[in-house]
Every structure is written in structure tokens, then in C-alpha cells.
Amino acid sequence: MLDLTLYDPFEKMQFTDTNCFLCGTSITTEHRAPVFGEWLQRKYNLENKELLLLDKSVTTFSQLSIPCCDRCHTHYLLPLEAEVEQAAAAGIAGIQALDRQKLFQWIGKMYYGTLVTELIKETDPLIMPQYAVSEDPKMLGKFRSFFQVLQSLRVPMVFSDFLPCSFFILEVNPEQDELPFEYQDELTTMVFSIKLGSVAIICTLLDNGIIERALGKLEQVANGHQLHPIQLAEFKARVFYAAYIFNVVPEYFIRPQKAEDDHLVLDTLIDDVTNEIFNPWDMTAYAHMLEEMLKPWGIRESEILKDPKQPLSFILTEDNTFKLVEKV
Numbered sequence: 001m002l003d004l005t006l007y008d009p010f011e012k013m014q015f016t017d018t019n020c021f022l023c024g025t026s027i028t029t030e031h032r033a034p035v036f037g038e039w040l041q042r043k044y045n046l047e048n049k050e051l052l053l054l055d056k057s058v059t060t061f062s063q064l065s066i067p068c069c070d071r072c073h074t075h076y077l078l079p080l081e082a083e084v085e086q087a088a089a090a091g092i093a094g095i096q097a098l099d100r101q102k103l104f105q106w107i108g109k110m111y112y113g114t115l116v117t118e119l120i121k122e123t124d125p126l127i128m129p130q131y132a133v134s135e136d137p138k139m140l141g142k143f144r145s146f147f148q149v150l151q152s153l154r155v156p157m158v159f160s161d162f163l164p165c166s167f168f169i170l171e172v173n174p175e176q177d178e179l180p181f182e183y184q185d186e187l188t189t190m191v192f193s194i195k196l197g198s199v200a201i202i203c204t205l206l207d208n209g210i211i212e213r214a215l216g217k218l219e220q221v222a223n224g225h226q227l228h229p230i231q232l233a234e235f236k237a238r239v240f241y242a243a244y245i246f247n248v249v250p251e252y253f254i255r256p257q258k259a260e261d262d263h264l265v266l267d268t269l270i271d272d273v274t275n276e277i278f279n280p281w282d283m284t285a286y287a288h289m290l291e292e293m294l295k296p297w298g299i300r301e302s303e304i305l306k307d308p309k310q311p312l313s314f315i316l317t318e319d320n321t322f323k324l325v326e327k328v
């Protein structure tokens with residue numbers, strides 16, 4: 001019989017350098033896996049590139065690693081990285097064709113890797129974080145749900161009729177774009193975006209695809225176009241803002257198992273009776289988010305809200321069709 005037991009590090013808050021992040025096995029501190037795959041670091045020259053962590057400390061892509069046992073590393077992480085590497089070599093078509101559950105696991109691992117780094121740091125008595133994630137029960141509940149579905153990396157798992165996240169896969173015009181690699185994540189709203197060459201993937205985790213459906217029209221408009229980097233920035237602002245006002249946490253349930261089962265089946269439930277799915281859209285808050293994303297172009301909030309009913313857009317024309325942007 002296959003062991004389909006899930007690991008729950010949240011039960012005892014077992015975030016240490018001597019427990020595998022994925023299965024919990026006791027390990028020594030030498031057993032680690034990079035948060036960002038080695039191929040990614042090589043391909044985009046990230047090894048010595050600096051990264052700012054939530055507590056404002058600085059690390060590099062090659063230093064950012066998580067405790068991981070040899071078995072999880074060789075059996076689950078490396079094959080996944082190899083598969084994504086191969087898909088990414090084929091550009092947007094390759095990423096589009098990648099199994100969505102795999103893509104979820106790949107992004108989920110990087111997101112969770114930065115989160116685990118944070119949680120391990122918070123156990124250090126010398127570090128006094130301004131905002132301790134581990135002290136927020138609501139956040140911990142979300143992370144716990146998320147880790148349950150992320151374990152599909154290790155434990156064979158079928159999601160009954162959902163994917164635990166939303167994806168937006170976009171193409172940037174290489175002639176207008178200077179950054180070969182870009183990444184951004186937000187721990188609390190669970191958004192992650194990464195750009196590999198001309199392909200950008202934006203993912204909102206733990207929303208069961210709701211944000212993808214909510215922004216479906218926008219995605220349709222942008223699909224098939226090579227976006228100007230400013231259009232990608234606006235797209236990101238819209239997705240990040242949607243994640244910010246997203247107000248529900250899906251629950252996941254494991255179906256009762258039989259002895260001969262070789263995988264788990266998960267069902268999900270979203271309580272949209274006691275909670276609205278989205279908090280109300282606030283134009284000023286959205287404008288803040290957009291201003292932040294448009295920083296490289298120095299576009300200010302006042303410009304964004306010149307027409308308060310229709311905020312500045314680089315993606316949509318007044319009739320909600322695709323806007324061609326050649327130069328900004």
C-alpha cells in the first residue's frame with residue numbers, strides 16, 4: 001500500500017533547518033534545495049543577484065535555499081525543474097502546453113520557499129520582525145491550506161474539479177523589453193509573477209481559479225498580442241489588486257481512502273455565503289497599486305485618476321479593445 005499521508009508542519013510549527021520542507025523528515029543542515037531552480041539561475045545569471053527579504057535582509061538567488069531531504073530533492077523537485085526547463089525553452093507555446101498542476105507546483109514551490117525562509121527566520125530570537133507572519137492565525141490558516149495542495153508535489157493527488165490557483169500567461173514584445181528575468185511575489189496576498197525571457201506568468205495562489213475567471217475578459221483582450229512592458233505592468237497591477245481584495249479562503253477535503261488507492265482525491269469548498277468573494281473595488285487603492293507597478297515610467301496617481309471613472313489604461317481603449325502601445 002502506498003503511503004499517502006500528508007505532512008502538516010503547521011500543527012507544531014515545525015519550521016526548522018533540520019526538517020525537510022516537503023515531507024518533514026529529519027535532516028542535517030547540509031540538505032538543502034534551491035528555491036529558484038539551478039537551471040533558472042544559470043540561464044538568467046541570477047547566482048549573485050540580490051534579493052530583498054521581508055525582514056529587509058539581503059540574500060542572493062543562489063543563497064536562497066530550503067531544507068530538503070535527498071529523496072524529495074531527487075524524486076520530486078529535480079524532475080519538475082527539468083520539465084519546466086524544457087517547456088520554457090519552447091517559449092510561450094511550451095509554457096502554455098505545460099500541465100497546469102505541474103505549473104502550479106513549480107510556482108508554489110518558489111512561493112512556499114520564500115515563505116518557509118521567512119518562517120524559519122521568525123523562530124530566531126535575535127530577529128524581531130516588524131510583522132511576524134507566524135503570529136497571524138488567519139494567514140497561517142491560509143498557508144496551511146496552501147501547503148495541503150502543494151503536497152501534490154510529493155503525494156499523488158487529483159483535484160476533483162478545480163485547480164487551486166489562477167494563471168495568466170502573457171507574452172512581452174522582446175524588442176521593447178530589456179529585462180531578461182523578473183520576479184515578484186507577495187506573501188500575504190499569495191501572488192507570484194515571474195518573467196522568463198519574453199514569457200510572463202502571473203499566478204494567484206489559493207483562489208481556485210476565481211481571479212482568472214474574474215479577469216477573463218482582460219486576458220482575452222491581451223491574448224495573442226506581444227505586450228509592451230508597461231502593459232504587462234498594468235496587467236500585473238490588476239491581478240495583484242484582485243488578489244488584494246480577494247476575501248475568501250478555499251477549504252480542501254480529502255476523500256475517504258480505500259486500501260488499494262494509489263492517489264488522494266481532493267474536493268474543495270468556498271464559503272461565499274458568510275463572505276463576499278471580493279471586497280469592494282476601491283479606485284484609489286487600485287491607483288496606488290498601478291502607480292507602484294508603473295514606477296519605472298514615473299507615472300503618478302494623479303495622472304492615473306485624471307478621469308476618476310476610467311483610470312488610465314495602457315491595455316484597453318475606451319471601447320475595451322486592445323490598445324497598441326509602441327512607445328511610452
Ligand SMILES: [Zn+2]
Pocket residue numbers: 020021022023024025068069070071072073
Ligand atoms: Zn523530504
